[in-house]
Amino acid sequence: xxxxxxxxxxxxxxxxxxxxxxxxxxxxxxxxxxxxxxxxxxxxxxxxxxxxxxxxxxxxxxxxxxxxxxxxxxxxxxxxxxxxxxxxxxxxxxxxxxxxxxxxxxxxxxxxxxxxxxxxxxxxxxxxxxxxxxxxxxxxxxxxxxxxxxxxxxxxxxxxxxxxxxx
Amino acid sequence: xxxxxxxxxxxxxxxxxxxxxxxxxxxxxxxxxxxxxxxxxxxxxxxxxxxxxxxxxxxxxxxxxxxxxxxxxxxxxxxxxxxxxxxxxxxxxxxxxxxxxxxxxxxxxxxxxxxxxxxxxxxxxxxxxxxxxxxxxxxxxxxxxxxxxxxxxxxxxxxxxxxxxxxxxxxxxxxxxxxxxxxxxxxxxxxxxxxxxxxxxxxxxxxxxxxxxxxxxxxxxxxxxxxxxxxxxxxxxxxxxxxxxxxxxxxxxxxxxxxxxxxxxxxxxxxxxxxxxxxxxxxxxxxxxxxxxxxxxxxxxx
Numbered sequence: 001x002x003x004x005x006x007x008x009x010x011x012x013x014x015x016x017x018x019x020x021x022x023x024x025x026x027x028x029x030x031x032x033x034x035x036x037x038x039x040x041x042x043x044x045x046x047x048x049x050x051x052x053x054x055x056x057x058x059x060x061x062x063x064x065x066x067x068x069x070x071x072x073x074x075x076x077x078x079x080x081x082x083x084x085x086x087x088x089x090x091x092x093x094x095x096x097x098x099x100x101x102x103x104x105x106x107x108x109x110x111x112x113x114x115x116x117x118x119x120x121x122x123x124x125x126x127x128x129x130x131x132x133x134x135x136x137x138x139x140x141x142x143x144x145x146x147x148x149x150x151x152x153x154x155x156x157x158x159x160x161x162x163x164x165x166x167x
Numbered sequence: 168x169x170x171x172x173x174x175x176x177x178x179x180x181x182x183x184x185x186x187x188x189x190x191x192x193x194x195x196x197x198x199x200x201x202x203x204x205x206x207x208x209x210x211x212x213x214x215x216x217x218x219x220x221x222x223x224x225x226x227x228x229x230x231x232x233x234x235x236x237x238x239x240x241x242x243x244x245x246x247x248x249x250x251x252x253x254x255x256x257x258x259x260x261x262x263x264x265x266x267x268x269x270x271x272x273x274x275x276x277x278x279x280x281x282x283x284x285x286x287x288x289x290x291x292x293x294x295x296x297x298x299x300x301x302x303x304x305x306x307x308x309x310x311x312x313x314x315x316x317x318x319x320x321x322x323x324x325x326x327x328x329x330x331x332x333x334x335x336x337x338x339x340x341x342x343x344x345x346x347x348x349x350x351x352x353x354x355x356x357x358x359x360x361x362x363x364x365x366x367x368x369x370x371x372x373x374x375x376x377x378x379x380x381x382x383x384x385x386x387x388x389x390x391x392x393x394x395x396x397x398x399x400x401x402x403x404x405x406x407x408x409x410x411x412x413x414x415x416x417x418x419x420x421x422x423x424x425x426x427x428x429x430x431x432x433x434x435x436x437x438x439x440x441x442x443x444x445x446x447x448x449x450x451x452x453x454x455x456x457x458x459x460x461x462x463x464x465x466x467x468x469x
Contacts, residue, residue, distance in 0.1 A: 003204045010199055014192055019182040026181060036187055043195045045326055048319060051204040054327075066326050107177045114178075129175040143328055160174065 113163035121156035275320035282313035337376040344373035
């Protein structure tokens, strides 16, 4: 595969996963600007793997793995931004939708509940229910077994329900 | 009753704005053009060899290996810019060894070693009064290139899940850079002023690589020297006060040990800071010698 062909494949991967990676990063770092920076860095690192001719296998898993590592690096250097700042940062939603007051409150509640989880549970829940990855896919990204991921998802979801007082 | 999908449905709707998506797409594709693929098309070996534009280079290398004694390569080892065999070292021996190194870990470590070697050469030239601006420019450029290669391969390791190996490489590189910063700072005052800028750059790189080792400190935070040195990014809550105190009345102290993280302190022009290098070692007769040094370094105008 020559450079142009590889670049075309890279562009298709970007088009397919840019929103998903941004969404994952955004919920974890609570800042639109940081999430955009991390998303862009994720794709440049993904290109680095491609250009070295590595056998990538699962592109999606690699992208999430890179994004996750970058978020961890960011955590090391920065403190979390407040939820208020996050809500005021001007989010975009699919199809140009805007959140009404009630939906905004619910969104804030769910986000607070998710962000109160430990990082591993947060990752598992986001990847499962926001990004639609299977426990097997998530296991490939985190380097754990699918069984561990499934247990983590179940427990994390229960904690979120408890926080939101949902039976 | 709300199910999981109801709970997270709003979160799933988050996406990049059209402008951000387009801008980012352009940026990453530009990046791809600036870093073209390294993967060659597959060709039969004999066609590749015969049609390669590098055939003269391969032939030259073979001739060098066959007709040049090993002593030439050995003699080239300790050379610096300006020496007759230096070109052999950087254009033949080092690339040849580089070709033999396999894997991201090996390549990252070798590139780090070459980066440090270039700094050693700056020091050797400076110490003997032979450091010209052109030599320093050449060595700095080579240093930065090797740092970039080391970073790429270390990042590739981390992205492949080999975090411990990547961290080990960063720790070793940070320690080596810290040591080089000390030796360079000793000669910086008597050499072209840009050497001072090089010291700053090396310190910053050491700091950058040492962020990953901060988990190893007792309190899990990146503290001690940065808090004392007037760093622009204080590591602890009370660091700004310590910073002000440190700046106001005494020379800054850069305490270096094998595992210490360095700050990004950049001395203002005209300021003075002190370097303490703690080094206690055993001499051949078994006695302990204290090679600690306390040097006053005066930052010149840049």
